[in-house]
Amino acid sequence: MIPISRPAMGEPEAQAARRAILSGWTTQGPEVQAFEEAFARAVGAPYACAVSSCTTALHLALLVVGVRPGDEVIVPSHSFIATANAVRYCGATPVFIDIEPHSWNLDPVLVERAVTPRTRAMIAVHQMGLPCDLRRLVAVARRFELPIVEDAACAAGSQILWNGQWQTIGRPHGDIACFSFHPRKVISTGDGGMLTTARDDWMRQLRRLRQHGMSVSDATRHGAKEVVFEHYPTVGFNYRMTDIQAAVGREQLERLPGLVQERRLLAQRYDTLLQQVPRLGRPQEPPWARSNWQSYCVRLPAGVAQRQVMQAMLDAGVATRRGIMCSHREAAYASQPLPHPLPHSEAAQDGCVLLPLYAGMTTDEQAHVVASLGQACTR
Ligand SMILES: *Cc1c(COP(=O)(O)O)cnc(C)c1O
Numbered sequence: 001m002i003p004i005s006r007p008a009m010g011e012p013e014a015q016a017a018r019r020a021i022l023s024g025w026t027t028q029g030p031e032v033q034a035f036e037e038a039f040a041r042a043v044g045a046p047y048a049c050a051v052s053s054c055t056t057a058l059h060l061a062l063l064v065v066g067v068r069p070g071d072e073v074i075v076p077s078h079s080f081i082a083t084a085n086a087v088r089y090c091g092a093t094p095v096f097i098d099i100e101p102h103s104w105n106l107d108p109v110l111v112e113r114a115v116t117p118r119t120r121a122m123i124a125v126h127q128m129g130l131p132c133d134l135r136r137l138v139a140v141a142r143r144f145e146l147p148i149v150e151d152a153a154c155a156a157g158s159q160i161l162w163n164g165q166w167q168t169i170g171r172p173h174g175d176i177a178c179f180s181f182h183p184r185k186v187i188s189t190g191d192g193g194m195l196t197t198a199r200d201d202w203m204r205q206l207r208r209l210r211q212h213g214m215s216v217s218d219a220t221r222h223g224a225k226e227v228v229f230e231h232y233p234t235v236g237f238n239y240r241m242t243d244i245q246a247a248v249g250r251e252q253l254e255r256l257p258g259l260v261q262e263r264r265l266l267a268q269r270y271d272t273l274l275q276q277v278p279r280l281g282r283p284q285e286p287p288w289a290r291s292n293w294q295s296y297c298v299r300l301p302a303g304v305a306q307r308q309v310m311q312a313m314l315d316a317g318v319a320t321r322r323g324i325m326c327s328h329r330e331a332a333y334a335s336q337p338l339p340h341p342l343p344h345s346e347a348a349q350d351g352c353v354l355l356p357l358y359a360g361m362t363t364d365e366q367a368h369v370v371a372s373l374g375q376a377c378t379r
Contacts, residue, residue, distance in 0.1 A: 001317050001318075001319065002317060002318045002319060002356045002365050002368065002369060003319050003356060003358070004319045004320065004321055004354065004356050005183075005184055005356065005357065005358045006358035006359070006360070007183045007188050008187075008252075008255060008259055008358070008359040008360070009188065009248070009252070012251045012254075013248045013251045013252065015251075016247035016248050016250060016251045017244050017247055017248055019247055020242075020243045020244045020246070020247035021244060023243070025243055026242055026243050026244055027218065027240060027242050027243060028050075028211070028217070028218065028219070028240040028241060028242065028243065028246075029218070029219050029222075029243045030219065030243065031243035031244075031246040031247045031250070032050050032240075032241050032242075032243055032246040033219070034246070034250060035050055035241075035246035035247075035249045035250050035253070036048040036049060036050050036194070038250055038253050039179075039194055039196070039249075039253060040196060042168065042253055042256065043156075043168045043169065043170030043171060043177075043196055044167060044168055044170070044171045045170055045171050045172060045177075045196035045197065045198065046197070046198045046200075047196065047197055047198070047199075047200065047203040048194055048195065048196045049194070049195045049196075049203060049206040049207055049210065050192065050193070050194050050240075050241040050246060050249075051192070051193045051194070051195065051210050051239045051240065051241055052191065052192065052193060052210075052238075052239045052240060052241055053082075053180065053182070053191050053192060053193045053239075054082065054151070054153040054178050054179060054180030054181075054182070054193040055082040055085065055086060055193070056193060056210075056237070056239040057178035057179070057180075057193035057194065057195045057239075058082065058083065058086035058123070058149065058151060058178050059086045059089045059090070059237075059239075060195065060206050060209050060210060060237075060239065061086075061149045061176040061178055061195055061206075062086055062087065062089075062090050062092070062121060062123075062149060063090060063205075063209065064176070064202045064205045064206055064209070065120075065121050065147035065149060065175060065176065065202075066120060066121070066147070067087070067090040067092050067120050067121050068090065068091065068092065068120070069090070069091030069092065070091065070092065070093075070118070071090070071092040071093070071118060071119075071120035071121075072092065072093050072094075072095045072116060072118040072119045072120060073087040073090075073092050073093070073094055073095065073119070073120060073121045073122065073123060074095050074097055074106075074111055074114055074115070074119060074121075074122040074123070074146075075087060075094045075095065075096060075097070075122070075123045075125075075327075076096070076097060076098075076099055076105070076106050076123075076125050076127070076345065077096035077097075077098075077326045077327045077328040077329075077342050077345050078098075078099045078104060078127070078324050078325075078326055078327075078342070078344075078345035078348055078349065079125045079127060079151065079324065079325075079327065080153070080324070080325065081325065081327050081330060081332070082153075083123055083125055083151050083327070084096075084327040084333060085332075086123075087123070092120065093336065094327070094333075094336075095114055095119070095339070095340070096327065096328045096333075096338065096340060096342060096345075097110050097111055097114050097340055097342075098110055098340065098341065098342045098343065098344050098345055099127075099344050099345050099348065100133075100344070101344040101347065101348065102284065103127075103130060103132065103133070103286070104127040104128060104130065104297065104324065104348055105124075105125065105126070105127050105130065105131075105132035105133065106122075106124055106125065106132055106133075106137060107344075108133055108136035108137050108139075108140055110340065111137065111140055112140045112143075114339075114340055115140075115144050115146070119144070119146060120146070120147075121146055121147045121148070121149060122137070122140075122141055122146055122147075122148050122149070123148075123149045123150075123151050124137050124148055124149070124150050124151065124174060125150075125151040125153075126150065126151065126152050126153075126154060126155035126158060126169060127154065127324060128154055128291070128293075128294050128295035128296075128297055128324070128354075129154045129155050129158050129186070129291045129292040129293055129294030129295065130155075130158070130283070130285065130289060130291040131155065131158050131159070131160040131169055131288075131289040131290075131291070133286075134150075134160060134162075134173045134174065135162070135288070137174075138173060138174060141174070147174075147175045147176075148174035148175050149174060149175065149176050149177075149178065150169070150170075150172055150173070150174045150176070150177040150178065151178055152169050152170055152172075152177045152178060152179050153178065153179060153180035153182075153185065153193075154180070154185055154186075154292075154294035154295070155169045155170075155179070155292060155294070156169075156170075156179050156185065156186050156187055156256060156292065157169075157186060157187075157256045157257065157259070157260040157292040158260075158289070158290060158291055158292045159289070159290040160173065160288060160289055160290075161287070161288035161289070166290065170196045171196070171198070172196050172197060172198070175197065175199070175202075176195055176196070176197045176199075176202065177195070177196045177197070178193060178194070178195055179193060179194040179195075179196075180192075180193055181193060181194070181245070181249060181252070185294055186256065186259055186260065186263065186292050186294050187249070187252035187253060187255065187256050187259065188248075188252060189241070189245035189246065189248045189249040189252065190245055190248070191245070192241050192245045192246075192249060193241070208233075208234070208236060209234070209236045209237060209239070210236070210237060210238075210239040210240055211236060211238070211239075211240060212232065212236040212237070212238060213232045213233060213234040213235055213236025213237075214230050214231075214232060214236065215230050215231040215232070215233060216228055216230050259292075259359055260292045260293075262359050263292060263293040263294075263357060263359070264290070264291075264292075264293060266293065266296075266357050266361055266366065267283075267291070267293040267296055267357070269363065269366055270282075270296055270355065270357070270366060270370070273366060273367060273370040274298065274370055274373075276370065276374060277370065277373055277374045277377055278301065278377075278378075279301035279302070280298055280299070280300065280301060280373075280377065281298060281299025281300075281301075282298060283296065283297055283298065293357060295321075295354045295357070296354065296355045296356075296357045297323065297324075297352050297353070297354050297355075298352065298353055298355060298373075299348075299351055299352050300351050300352070300353060300377065301377055302351075304377050306322055306323075306350060306351065306352075306353060308376070308379070309353060309373070309376040309377060310322065310353060312372070312375065312376035312379060313369075313372045313373060313376055316368075316372035316375070316376075317368070317372075318355075318356065318368065318369050318372045318373075319356060320353050320354060320355060320356070321353070321354040322349065322350075322352070322353060322354070323348045323349040323350065323351065323352030323353065323354070324348065324349060324352075325349060326342065326345045326346055326349050328342060328345075329346070329349075353373075355369055355373070356369055
């Protein structure tokens with residue numbers, strides 16, 4: 001069986017977890033701090049804050065940029081449901097905007113048209129690791145003085161051409177970027193997330209909110225030479241990453257450049273092999289983006305049934321997933337009005353298939369995936 005993905009973890013990660021466990025400090029502490037510093041360096045960000053997941057990262061990001069009950073936040077429907085849920089956690093309404101069909105990312109023209117007096121922020125997703133058109137989205141956000149939160153859940157190690165320079169996603173190019181370390185992403189800590197920003201006032205708020213709103217961290221109080229009484233000026237959350245996770249994350253981060261390089265070669269090889277499948281839509285990077293290929297998504301030829309293709313491939317020993325979900329089609333969002341049509345989002349969910357791609361994937365495995373897809377499409 002060829003799986004859809006496979007975490008790239010081994011002995012170094014196991015050793016790191018052991019080190020943290022035997023250190024006597026397992027919750028947020030020195031490993032988390034070291035992971036944050038390394039992550040900030042890796043993406044070129046001034047500050048990084050580790051949390052329990054990208055979902056909790058998105059929640060905190062929206063809170064610190066000022067999203068409050070009754071506000072509207074512009075988001076793509078075509079994303080994992082956590083993107084929209086984070087808006088709801090703030091008591092705000094996600095306003096679903098359609099994607100550009102060939103990038104699976106927010107269409108900046110439609111975003112601009114959707115801004116209302118109640119719009120408070122925008123979440124720009126780098127779907128499947130392919131950077132969204134940040135240059136245009138940031139320009140729209142600046143024109144309306146809206147903060148822009150990047151949902152970079154899938155995009156660790158992806159790059160964008162910015163002022164003539166290749167830069168890593170997460171500096172951030174918007175106002176705050178949120179990453180995921182779920183096992184389905186390129187690097188993992190089991191579960192986990194990271195926020196990056198250039199604003200030190202926001203970073204202080206983020207660090208406080210992730211730890212119950214507490215005025216000092218556990219590590220500071222533990223290391224203090226004088227008695228410290230903490231305060232709770234605001235209602236916070238327990239969104240901490242553990243030191244066990246962070247120790248694993250440090251090892252994963254070391255691997256990231258190599259993993260991205262390998263995934264880019266695998267994607268290139270798919271691009272060549274898939275030319276033999278007639279009328280199949282292959283994913284393309286715009287000249288200003290370098291994807292980490294967290295997912296490899298193809299568009300089926302018109303008239304070919306998605307479920308039958310996926311079943312035929314499964315019968316041939318190849319796991320696939322359908323196109324990225326549309327949040328507006330789920331019961332959790334069915335009751336809210338849909339002011340903007342979402343034809344490209346729905347077509348992408350119904351007409352795309354994600355193919356297996358993981359570190360260590362062999363040429364034979366890729367050839368088998370392509371052969372089974374070709375047979376399934378021409379049946
Ligand atoms: C995976 C994912 C999330 C959620 O990440 P978690 O770390 O599992 O909370 C959010 N947004 C997008 C686009 C994702 O792919």
